[in-house]
Amino acid sequence: MTQADRDRLERLNSMLKRRGIILPAFEIHGGAAGMYDFGPLGGRLRNKVNQIWLNHWLSQGDIVEISCPTVTPFSVLEASGHVGEFSDFVISCLACEQASRADHLLEDIHPNPDSLSMEELANEIASKNPACPDCGAVEWGQIEAQNLMFSTTLGAGSSGRQAFIRPETAQGMFTNFPALYRHFRQRLPFGAVQVGKGYRNEISPRQGMIRLREFNMAELEYFIDPEENSKHDFSKWSTMKFNLVPDSSDTINTTIPQALDDGIIRHPSVAWFMASTAELLFHMGIDASKLRFRQHESTEMAHYASDCWDAEILGSYGWIECVGIAHRGCYDLEAHENYTGQRLRAWRDWPEPVQSKRTLVTIDGSTAGPAFRSQAGAVKEALEKMDAPPTTYPFKLTLSDSSIVEIQQEHVKIEDIDETINGEWFTPHVVEPAFGIDRIIWHLLDHAWNEEEKNGEQYSVLSLSPSVAPIDAAVLPLMEKDGMDELALNLHASLCSMNGIQSSHDASGSIGRRYARADEVGIPWCITIDHQSLDDGTATVRRRDDQKQIRCKIEDITLHIRDGKMNSLFE
RNA sequence: GCGGGUGUGGUGAAGUGGUAUCACCUGAGGUUUCCAACCUCAUGUCGUGGGUUCAAUUCCCGCCACCCGCACCA
Numbered sequence: 001m002t003q004a005d006r007d008r009l010e011r012l013n014s015m016l017k018r019r020g021i022i023l024p025a026f027e028i029h030g031g032a033a034g035m036y037d038f039g040p041l042g043g044r045l046r047n048k049v050n051q052i053w054l055n056h057w058l059s060q061g062d063i064v065e066i067s068c069p070t071v072t073p074f075s076v077l078e079a080s081g082h083v084g085e086f087s088d089f090v091i092s093c094l095a096c097e098q099a100s101r102a103d104h105l106l107e108d109i110h111p112n113p114d115s116l117s118m119e120e121l122a123n124e125i126a127s128k129n130p131a132c133p134d135c136g137a138v139e140w141g142q143i144e145a146q147n148l149m150f151s152t153t154l155g156a157g158s159s160g161r162q163a164f165i166r167p168e169t170a171q172g173m174f175t176n177f178p179a180l181y182r183h184f185r186q187r188l189p190f191g192a193v194q195v196g197k198g199y200r201n202e203i204s205p206r207q208g209m210i211r212l213r214e215f216n217m218a219e220l221e222y223f224i225d226p227e228e229n230s231k232h233d234f235s236k237w238s239t240m241k242f243n244l245v246p247d248s249s250d251t252i253n254t255t256i257p258q259a260l261d262d263g264i265i266r267h268p269s270v271a272w273f274m275a276s277t278a279e280l281l282f283h284m285g286i287d288a289s290k291l292r293f294r295q296h297e298s299t300e301m302a303h304y305a306s307d308c309w310d311a312e313i314l315g316s317y318g319w320i321e322c323v324g325i326a327h328r329g330c331y332d333l334e335a336h337e338n339y340t341g342q343r344l345r346a347w348r349d350w351p352e353p354v355q356s357k358r359t360l361v362t363i364d365g366s367t368a369g370p371a372f373r374s375q376a377g378a379v380k381e382a383l384e385k386m387d388a389p390p391t392t393y394p395f396k397l398t399l400s401d402s403s404i405v406e407i408q409q410e411h412v413k414i415e416d417i418d419e420t421i422n423g424e425w426f427t428p429h430v431v432e433p434a435f436g437i438d439r440i441i442w443h444l445l446d447h448a449w450n451e452e453e454k455n456g457e458q459y460s461v462l463s464l465s466p467s468v469a470p471i472d473a474a475v476l477p478l479m480e481k482d483g484m485d486e487l488a489l490n491l492h493a494s495l496c497s498m499n500g501i502q503s504s505h506d507a508s509g510s511i512g513r514r515y516a517r518a519d520e521v522g523i524p525w526c527i528t529i530d531h532q533s534l535d536d537g538t539a540t541v542r543r544r545d546d547q548k549q550i551r552c553k554i555e556d557i558t559l560h561i562r563d564g565k566m567n568s569l570f571e
Numbered sequence: 572g573c574g575g576g577u578g579u580g581g582u583g584a585a586g587u588g589g590u591a592u593c594a595c596c597u598g599a600g601g602u603u604u605c606c607a608a609c610c611u612c613a614u615g616u617c618g619u620g621g622g623u624u625c626a627a628u629u630c631c632c633g634c635c636a637c638c639c640g641c642a643c644c645a
């Protein structure tokens with residue numbers, strides 16, 4: 001970063017703070033690193049970005065929105081792998097209160113203490129009794145997981161259950177898989193999204209809003225059948241070229257369908273989400289020339305992922321990863337299924353049912369039951385495990401507890417079973433686009449903020465897309481007399497009463513100053529009420545981006561603002 | 572986490588062992604009336620906690636935050 005860039009960044013941050021867009025959190029208490037407040041303008045900006053994001057995906061028709069708690073029981077995040085990946089286990093010496101890493105205590109005792117679960121560590125410490133490295137005592141308290149996830153307790157005191165505040169929203173989509181599968185009437189593909197906060201206790205939050213301890217995320221999990229060719233319509237993007245940075249070569253400039261055909265993007269659903277993500281980012285106001293997609297190296301990719309592309313946006317801090325689009329395979333559903341024993345699968349009908357014949361060897365309960373009594377269950381198990389049906393009777397059968405019993409023919413039932421199998425249960429694969437909302441908001445602001453020179457003075461304009469601008473229009477009475485102010489206040493009130501529209505009323509200072517104030521926070525339209533407005537119900541509209549003015553009927557202005565079609569007035 | 576730098580009204584700065592000055596911004600009144608005009612008045616500051624001192628915004632120490640390296644990190 002050059003000194004000029006640094007200075008610009010400083011001026012931008014000071015504007016964001018001064019105008020109530022983004023401010024350091026809890027500042028009157030000295031602040032808290034890695035946390036920001038969205039102020040009176042920023043709060044609305046964030047909400048509009050979230051809404052656009054939601055509408056974009058929900059409009060697909062096969063994607064639904066859910067919302068899950070941020071406080072998440074320990075087991076959920078242990079199943080997902082976060083406890084192992086994100087945590088260290090800490091245990092305190094009851095004698096000297098010094099906290100130690102539990103796995104470090106077992107270093108000389110256990111070959112690989114790093115791999116142990118929390119319970120295993122507790123058991124190992126209880127049985128091996130390592131001494132406290134500080135005071136030598138052997139009295140250990142409760143083991144606790146600690147580190148990048150914020151730890152908390154569900155319930156009070158010692159009966160409380162350990163939990164974390166979620167490090168990502170994704171797990172809620174996985175734990176809700178059965179409800180989602182049912183909602184979509186058991187038919188893939190489908191997706192679920194969640195917009196909300198995520199928390200990571202970063203060692204060192206840096207770079208403004210780029211690395212936060214509490215952050216806004218928006219994640220989509222799209223569940224697909226790995227054996228069915230995903231059909232996606234790429235026609236919208238057949239000519240639009242993107243900068244792609246594949247794992248094995250230099251940046252290429254090509255279309256997404258082409259990269260898919262060339263095998264650079266490895267899965268059609270990943271490609272489709274890349275294209276759709278780009279469209280969404282452009283709609284919000286990201287500069288198209290400052291977007292690229294970078295493929296994860298196979299070494300940096302999480303072990304379960306088969307392809308992962310980051311959408312990176314160029315801003316004051318360089319290329320920053322703002323969206324990750326990962327093909328996660330069946331990892332997550334399988335992990336929760338293995339941990340809980342609940343079925344997290346979808347059913348696939350085969351094109352043709354399969355007939356299968358098999359021979360079932362089991363006990364005849366009516367004879368074997370009385371004969372073997374309490375051993376009957378074990379006999380059944382052993383019989384069913386036999387490689388081939390018995391041919392001679394009686395014969396000796398070894399049970400799982402090594403005891404040997406003699407089996408008569410009357411104890412055995414042999415059945416030939418004809419089965420028709422119509423399909424199978426399988427674990428769906430998932431493609432996950434995960435958005436860092438704060439990082440996107442930062443880049444929207446960074447790209448939109450332009451410093452210009454105007455009549456020898458520094459002049460700054462925030463050219464936010466009207467789709468995200470916190471304030472839709474400013475109403476400016478040229479003078480506060482002769483009824484102009486009243487007319488302006490009425491217009492202001494009627495604009496604010498429209499769904500989703502916010503206006504600002506500003507009557508102080510010269511008109512030029514008021515335009516400047518509006519430009520600085522990105523208000524796209526200024527409506528000026530003057531003498532003529534009183535006579536014929538018209539007003540002037542000034543367009544932020546080229547300062548062009550037109551005059552038209554006030555009713556037309558409000559209707560066009562409501563419909564987001566103001567530009568058409570200028571044509 | 573380590574090393575370096577920085578914290579003075581909303582913003583940007585000046586300054587001091589004896590409670591702080593300036594510009595812009597903001598607000599009120601006047602004037603003007605379509606791109607930061609002008610006049611008068613007003614609000615508002617030494618990041619935080621401790622120490623030294625008769626007295627600390629100033630000196631010392633801790634903490635917090637921000638910036639820059641390094642390290643760590645989906």
